[in-house]
Amino acid sequence: MADGNITINTSRRFFLLAAGSGLVLAGCVTPADTTDGAPAIAAEPAKPAAPVVDMNNFVAISPDGTIRIMAKNPEIGQGIKTMLPMLIAEELDADWSKVVIEQGDADQKRYGQQIAGGSFATPQHWIPQRQVGRAARQMLLAAAAARLAVPVSELTTEPSMVVHAATNKKIPYGDLVADAAKLTPPEPATLTMKDPKDYRIIGKSMRNWDSPKIVRGEPIFGIDVKVDGMKYAHFVKCPVFGGKIVSANTAEIKALPGITDSFVVKQVGTSLMGLLDGVAIVGDDWWTVKEAAKKLKIQWDEGAAADHSTASFDSQASALAKAKPQAFLGPQGRAPTEANWAASEAAVNGAAKKVEASYTYPFLVHAPLEPQNCTAHAKADGTVEIWAPTQLPGQGIGLVAEALGVAADKITCHMIRCGGGFGRRLANDYMVEAAAISKQAGVPVKLLWTREQDTQHNPYRPGGYHNFRAGLDGQGNLVALTNHFVTFGANGRALGNATSPPTEFPSGFIANTTYGQSLVPGNMPTGPLRAPVSNAVCFAYQSFIDEVAIAAGKDPLQFRIDLLNSPAAAVSGEKGPMNAKRMVDVLNVVRERSGWANRAPLPKGTGMGVAFYFSHQGYFAQVAKVKVEQNGSWRVQKVWSVGDVGSTIINPINAHNQVQGSIVDGISEMHQKITFDKGRTVQSNFQDMPLLRMDYAPQIDSHFHISNNSPTGLGEPALPPVLPAVANAIFAATGKRIRVLPAVQSDLRWT
Amino acid sequence: MTTYTLNVNGKTQTVDVDGAMPLLWVLRDKLDLKGTKFGCGIAMCGACTVHLDGEVARACVTPVSSVGAKRVTTIEAIGETKTGQAVQKAWLDVDVMQCGYCQAGQVMAATALINKNPKPNDKDIDMAMQGNACRCGTYVRIREAIKTAAGVDTKDTREV
Numbered sequence: 061m062a063d064g065n066i067t068i069n070t071s072r073r074f075f076l077l078a079a080g081s082g083l084v085l086a087g088c089v090t091p092a093d094t095t096d097g098a099p100a101i102a103a104e105p106a107k108p109a110a111p112v113v114d115m116n117n118f119v120a121i122s123p124d125g126t127i128r129i130m131a132k133n134p135e136i137g138q139g140i141k142t143m144l145p146m147l148i149a150e151e152l153d154a155d156w157s158k159v160v161i162e163q164g165d166a167d168q169k170r171y172g173q174q175i176a177g178g179s180f181a182t183p184q185h186w187i188p189q190r191q192v193g194r195a196a197r198q199m200l201l202a203a204a205a206a207r208l209a210v211p212v213s214e215l216t217t218e219p220s221m222v223v224h225a226a227t228n229k230k231i232p233y234g235d236l237v238a239d240a241a242k243l244t245p246p247e248p249a250t251l252t253m254k255d256p257k258d259y260r261i262i263g264k265s266m267r268n269w270d271s272p273k274i275v276r277g278e279p280i281f282g283i284d285v286k287v288d289g290m291k292y293a294h295f296v297k298c299p300v301f302g303g304k305i306v307s308a309n310t311a312e313i314k315a316l317p318g319i320t321d322s323f324v325v326k327q328v329g330t331s332l333m334g335l336l337d338g339v340a341i342v343g344d345d346w347w348t349v350k351e352a353a354k355k356l357k358i359q360w361d362e363g364a365a366a367d368h369s370t371a372s373f374d375s376q377a378s379a380l381a382k383a384k385p386q387a388f389l390g391p392q393g394r395a396p397t398e399a400n401w402a403a404s405e406a407a408v409n410g411a412a413k414k415v416e417a418s419y420t421y422p423f424l425v426h427a428p429l430e431p432q433n434c435t436a437h438a439k440a441d442g443t444v445e446i447w448a449p450t451q452l453p454g455q456g457i458g459l460v461a462e463a464l465g466v467a468a469d470k471i472t473c474h475m476i477r478c479g480g481g482f483g484r485r486l487a488n489d490y491m492v493e494a495a496a497i498s499k500q501a502g503v504p505v506k507l508l509w510t511r512e513q514d515t516q517h518n519p520y521r522p523g524g525y526h527n528f529r530a531g532l533d534g535q536g537n538l539v540a541l542t543n544h545f546v547t548f549g550a551n552g553r554a555l556g557n558a559t560s561p562p563t564e565f566p567s568g569f570i571a572n573t574t575y576g577q578s579l580v581p582g583n584m585p586t587g588p589l590r591a592p593v594s595n596a597v598c599f600a601y602q603s604f605i606d607e608v609a610i611a612a613g614k615d616p617l618q619f620r621i622d623l624l625n626s627p628a629a630a631v632s633g634e635k636g637p638m639n640a641k642r643m644v645d646v647l648n649v650v651r652e653r654s655g656w657a658n659r660a661p662l663p664k665g666t667g668m669g670v671a672f673y674f675s676h677q678g679y680f681a682q683v684a685k686v687k688v689e690q691n692g693s694w695r696v697q698k699v700w701s702v703g704d705v706g707s708t709i710i711n712p713i714n715a716h717n718q719v720q721g722s723i724v725d726g727i728s729e730m731h732q733k734i735t736f737d738k739g740r741t742v743q744s745n746f747q748d749m750p751l752l753r754m755d756y757a758p759q760i761d762s763h764f765h766i767s768n769n770s771p772t773g774l775g776e777p778a779l780p781p782v783l784p785a786v787a788n789a790i791f792a793a794t795g796k797r798i799r800v801l802p803a804v805q806s807d808l809r810w811t
Numbered sequence: 812m813t814t815y816t817l818n819v820n821g822k823t824q825t826v827d828v829d830g831a832m833p834l835l836w837v838l839r840d841k842l843d844l845k846g847t848k849f850g851c852g853i854a855m856c857g858a859c860t861v862h863l864d865g866e867v868a869r870a871c872v873t874p875v876s877s878v879g880a881k882r883v884t885t886i887e888a889i890g891e892t893k894t895g896q897a898v899q900k901a902w903l904d905v906d907v908m909q910c911g912y913c914q915a916g917q918v919m920a921a922t923a924l925i926n927k928n929p930k931p932n933d934k935d936i937d938m939a940m941q942g943n944a945c946r947c948g949t950y951v952r953i954r955e956a957i958k959t960a961a962g963v964d965t966k967d968t969r970e971v
Binding site for chain 2 (some may be wrong): 064120130136137138139190265267270271272274275278279281283284286294317337345346351356377427428429431477478479480481482508510511569685687692697698713714717718721723724725728745746747751753754755756759760
């Protein structure tokens, strides 16, 4: 840092700092895919590619004992910058107080896949990052063995120290690095990892690495980047998705005070999340360029999307729901047929009792608090340097390469801390815009969006319509269930993340389930929002299951457990990858912790509801307690959350923070919507896209149920169940079902 | 363009800008104080919270022409006050942060609260902090950190 600016030094500073004066570990580690064959999430851009890296640089130890660890993934608030280095430090047996964490640049050849998404990081790195640390320790042990002339087997380590117990000799790591640096790193397969009972770092609460800088207001976010000669840019796109520019008064704009340039930028490629037509305004400070846009006169060709409206979507969806599904959902090669659908429908029709309900949820915007921004410098020598808060830098580099016509290896991308991600920054439209504006303006620029632009140009979480029918036998057992899911898409294909899993529970747990799908035609930009697909579908299914339990006269929590315990009796339904026993366990624990059995005497207007969900390999069951006032306003008083994400909670203080945040985020989503009219997004800023506030955030009891499974991620799986748990609690409190989100559309008044 | 003389973090600063320019952009783009954040531009999120003569103000809707001789305090200098330092320490001890983007504003709002009301209860916290949104949802910890900084019992006393 100098003069309050981010110091820009990209010349492999991490590598050079230690080279020549200490050990730089070339880890020789290939990140293995340890996802145990679990299904890829529905977020198309977030699928982990097969690792191709065979050499990484993650650890450098200096003679003074400082241990520099490179954080390889983008940091968006999920805590990965702190957590991945913990894995290395543990197996290195590092003294954490001597560790310095640095953020790596985008460089997948060096670091492997770099993404913040899909809760992938924990399962992907649990073994490889520990192997890096173990390999470094092995080299230090070998160096110490040579110096002491004793076999390695007689040596152990204490934090940052090799110990020869027989002679009571201790050598600090820093004293060994010169010798260790001459050794060849061991093969990962030859390494024996620590016994978990000996962990000194994993399982201990380590504070968010960047927090001291954050509370001092240091400039560490994308929006804070400043480079020499930089100008500020504002970019105005068509309010209708994909609209084209006919003309714009850029000469007039360029003449305004404080404005140095203004020009039209043309679309490249076909993606709505790539470079689109727009007008760039460049100047000496951001407020001035943003204000100058008020004088812009642009004639747009709005294109085919100009007729999109939520009102029309709703009526089309309603008409489709009355007809037979256009398609039937099933795993590839085993897609159910119309005959399966007919059989399941017949089973519902013939059941002793029928339950039918339709659930609807709206489009949503991500709204990370830091609006989209990027600093870019398209240089005269044909190279491009980018400073971007991004969750998926590789995709952005690809967009820039295409739009600017440069080879990807001419592009350097520095990953800057993101002021929130939530999936928004898996798309890199703002990155390619900044690069294109810099190229055309011939200067480095910092592009910053307004909140209104951030709300209106977004890969939205798609809305959806679920039309359920269920049949119960005479004993109240669920025997058949169908869902006609109406979503958005074209040519038989749903838009990105506008899907509903073919294996959704209770598929595979009861005799007859078939899920159908129909498409409302539309071409809106859609994409993954934290816990993609799950954040939407869970609300519908886990609310409807609650309705079924009530209709069956059963306890809603026990009803779920009974279904999970039922032998797989699939006739037409497909069973998903969820391990039913793990889910039963978390349900049992949340029943205990929440005092579920003793909830009967709650006063009218107060209720408790339950839901569970399996996503991103995590198992979560949650109970919500909600108080509904007589005027219909409501507040979640408390949420009990029990999660099973495997054998080890790597950084507990952050793990609970992720759960707490997921719960607040989920409740927030119950109040939000994005609607369209004349092809435009109606909402614009936080006055009509509300975020949950302090006074409405509930108390949270977050608990992890430890199981004998490899650790999995926590950025997402705690979110989905809170929406139906709250909705089910509102039903318990008032007898009124929330079948449409946002919840404000339901009249919850009672007397 | 008009010349304005401002008192920012105890230093006299002179800027030559349009009087309508919000204090936020004077701080960020003219004075290179980037700790104060932009979130909405309409005083709905609190990311831009600063103190004017010790009172909470949203810098994104405060025209520089309206600042006058008021003392501007930003996150960069809040640690120079006893309360500010206690709030910063509590924020670290409780490990409030997720993405951290809103937290400068949260720290500024919390410091102003404790300066006025050294022993805030849950209702006071609800009132004082409503204007500061945290998209990551760290409210449970913000509440705990405020109480920690104020040295009061951290138990959440709201109705359950």
